[in-house]
Amino acid sequence: MSIHQDTLERINAKIAQLKALDTAQNLFGTESHNYEIQAPLSDTTISQFEKSHQITLPPAYRVFLQQIGNGGTGPYYGLESLEDGVFASLDYKEAKYGLQNLSQPFPHTDEWNLPGDVYNMSEEEYLAWQEECFQDDIANGLLRIANFGCGISINLVVNGDAYGEIWVDDRCNDNGIYPDFYFGNESRLDFLAWYELWLDISIKEMEN
Template sequence: MTRSDWSDIRGRLARLAATPGSDAVFGAGDHGWELEPPLTAAEVTEVQEQLRVELPAEYLSFLREAGRGGAGPAYGLFPMRRRDGRWQWEGDGADLTTLAALGRPFAHVEAFNPADGLPPEPEEGDYDSEEAFTAAQDAHWERYEKVVYTSENSVGLLYLCHLGCALREALVVSGPARGQMWADDIAEGGGFRPLYDDDGTPLGFARWYRRWLEAAERQAAPG
């Protein structure tokens, strides 16, 4: 993944904001086609020193040249903010990023579901009483949540946007899939999966962002 040129982005977003049909694009009412200011070189240095990790080049160049968050896929890119001297991402699901674990490798290169291999949900007919069935259900869901919702599944992932219904997409910061975009479908009973372009190549941050922008332009185009 290489550094990208983002010099066209703000102009394209401004044209979209001025296009009457752009309000029909999903999520536009939340981000309003606006990007927050870019990070300065000093801020980028501070961010990476605090996180103890080097962010993938395409995303890093976006932060420095385009903006630190705002207009983007779905409800927009989670913005970076400094709170009490510490940098973090903010938004619905941004807290799924374990900042202290971004430098730990995300070990996967293929889709996986943490729930695979767990026993099926109990069925009431298999139990002699409602109390026994309820106890079995409680035990099942306690185990499910412990296995599926642990932050260990997402070490090395930087969550960047919320698609709605608790579905989110993230950038792999560390590990063999570094620089690639992945989907977190846990909320719908799925797992984690890499995102691909139309030709089957893995989506990096730049292509992921530009695919969204191109689709928004097509949708908002007059006629």
């Protein structure tokens, strides 16, 4: 049995366990996904997406799409579908609000924010600062995988030196872009490790 297959079996069991523990749907975000998972994607569909965006999806995410599902049950407001991950804004899923450029590498390996003291800027300076923060190339290579709320997205790096890692895009709150340590992890996580850690934390919360 492959490492991924073993992990996927554990994840499936933990999804069922969490759903059984949270029949009242008290866990944050469950009203959005209702513990439902969209159908898995075929290898052909995934390959077409990869070809269209000139990328190869990280193996840990690809196998999840193929064997568990394409969005639904997951952290915060649930996992985004693969096709919705290309929108620049998860609050406004329309092309007119911008699309992620996955074909270009994510330019960061360490947390990033534009220098400047936003609390001591004039309105004009702040607007110019924000405009520079939201230049498209700053978030190249990020696939949106979950909506944290408040304009914050959780992302998978699909291109660049940080390939396969989970990162947070918190530019809407002037906090830049940084690796995801929200679950108390000390190291950077791939998709399956991140998702299973969320399950473990959520199960513990429901048990208590």
